[in-house]
Amino acid sequence: MNKITQLFSLLIPAFLFISVFASPSDAIFFQTGDSLVIPKEKIINETAAISGSSLTINSNINGDLFCAGQSIVINGNIKGDVICVGQNIKVNGTVDGNIRAAGQTIEIFGQVTRNLSVASQQLVLGPKSQIKGDVFFGVQNVELGGVIGRDLAGAGESITLTGSLLRNAVVTGTNLSIIETGKIGGNLDYYMEKTATASIDEKNVKGNILRHDIVAPSKPALDRQMAGLTSTAIILKTIFGILSFGLLGLAIVYFDRKNTKRKISSIINKPLVTGFIGLAVLITAPLAFIIILATVVGIPLAFIVMFVYIIALITASLYPSAIYGKLFFEKILQKTKTSLYSQMFLGVILLGLVSIIPVIGWIIAFASFCMGLGASLVSMLPEKTEA
Structure with a gap:
């Protein structure tokens, strides 16, 4: 049943993609x-x-x-x-x-x-x-x-x-x-x-x-205007990005709670493995898309693969964010009973603020992204069943 569910989770986005770009x-x-x-x-x-x-x-x-x-x-x-x-x-x-x-x-x-x-x-x-x-x-x-x-x-x-x-x-x-x-x-x-x-x-x-x-x-006045506009734009961009990303995380928890928990579990159990898998996917997926596209016959498959890859890129950082939110509740606020919704939303805010910090924040954000991307690929593999 899980395999059928995962198959439909791939076919539905592919169907929507083809429906948008195909003629009536x-x-x-x-x-x-x-x-x-x-x-x-x-x-x-x-x-x-x-x-x-x-x-x-x-x-x-x-x-x-x-x-x-x-x-x-x-x-x-x-x-x-x-x-x-x-x-x-x-x-x-x-x-x-x-x-x-x-x-x-x-x-x-x-x-x-x-x-x-x-x-x-x-x-x-x-x-x-x-x-x-x-x-x-x-x-x-x-x-x-x-x-x-x-x-x-x-x-x-x-x-x-x-x-x-x-x-x-x-x-x-x-x-x-x-x-x-x-x-x-x-x-x-x-x-x-x-x-x-x-x-x-x-x-x-x-x-x-x-x-x-x-x-x-004049140039001095222009520089002052641009500096003010740039600072305001960065602040608004950060706030809007964090809030919209948090809402996306809540939607994913609501519609796909089981897979979300599975991805979070993969990161908790094997953070290094999922991180390296995510890095490999980030590098090799565009190359695989080009190779499949070059076969001509595989053009529809190439666009389906690219569509799934883009979705994975967009949502990758959400799963580590939920872990950070849970740790903050348990270690800092001393709250052991919190919902996945609150963990996800708080984690997105924390990771968004940390990612602003130069160098260290960028490294943490990239590592989180790779772990989430790797967990997304691992979740598509069939689950191991004990004999």
């Missing part, structure tokens, strides 16, 4: 190669994942498109989202969804029915392009033609608007130009350094135009 039709069209051309005659009725050095996608896709390559051209119509990473990306077809892209140069000449989000060196919206939703960008050089149906928000060094924006714009840049053909139907808020200039004609903006000057603080 439970099918994925996958193709990779050096230079790929997907012909127009081929209709893809599922999520498509395509990669290669040079990609030309002429077919229509009734699902999401995930693509990666050096040069990507999308001529077909996509009834779903497009998520692409590449050096040069050009979209000539219609995308009935969102586009999220990152690359060196991204060009949009077709129609996008929802939002466009881009991170690149150059973004070009062609004169006949149409983005019906919002446009978000972080780009060095931006040329905005065509029609943008909602709002525009982003930052870039050079921003040029030659097309029409139906609503509001909030941008940050060094050079901002609205050409004679450019129109903004709402308000324009732009952020620039005090010495920078913008080329804007009021007749091209229907709403209000508001400039926000960016004033860089």
Whole structure:
């Protein structure tokens, strides 16, 4: 029965992982190669994942498109989202969804029915392009033609608007130009350094135009501000981390008390052994993931293994924390009858505070982490039964 329970504890996370990343039709069209051309005659009725050095996608896709390559051209119509990473990306077809892209140069000449989000060196919206939703960008050089149906928000060094924006714009840049053909139907808020200039004609903006000057603080003042912010951020981060980790520990005790006790027992009985096992797992697990991934056939197994490994990394320090909490109750507070919940929560607080101490605290935290990771692996092994 224990083996069946452990098997389901692995299969359930794996099922959730696959459910998140799989398409609703439970099918994925996958193709990779050096230079790929997907012909127009081929209709893809599922999520498509395509990669290669040079990609030309002429077919229509009734699902999401995930693509990666050096040069990507999308001529077909996509009834779903497009998520692409590449050096040069050009979209000539219609995308009935969102586009999220990152690359060196991204060009949009077709129609996008929802939002466009881009991170690149150059973004070009062609004169006949149409983005019906919002446009978000972080780009060095931006040329905005065509029609943008909602709002525009982003930052870039050079921003040029030659097309029409139906609503509001909030941008940050060094050079901002609205050409004679450019129109903004709402308000324009732009952020620039005090010495920078913008080329804007009021007749091209229907709403209000508001400039926000960016004033860089002097170095001493900036250093003081950063020092104060850093100290506050560290304190808040520590408090939030300890509390959230403590709540995670309580949840694990509630939902998996038996395995939690088993892992704690493994650490108490053989702390050195579990510590060395954890260190070995920490080093070898990523290598095992890469080896399994390289077999292609084992790709699903590789992601399941990595998923379980990540969960083990997140929860590893909880089990030694429960031991520290128990010792504190028994040795310091002289309380022998305490619940596993209180031991876990107090232990997380103690380990969190100790881990802040330079060198010694770091060593204790790392040793605790390794023991917890080793205990997690040991708990997956079948229990020894006496004959």
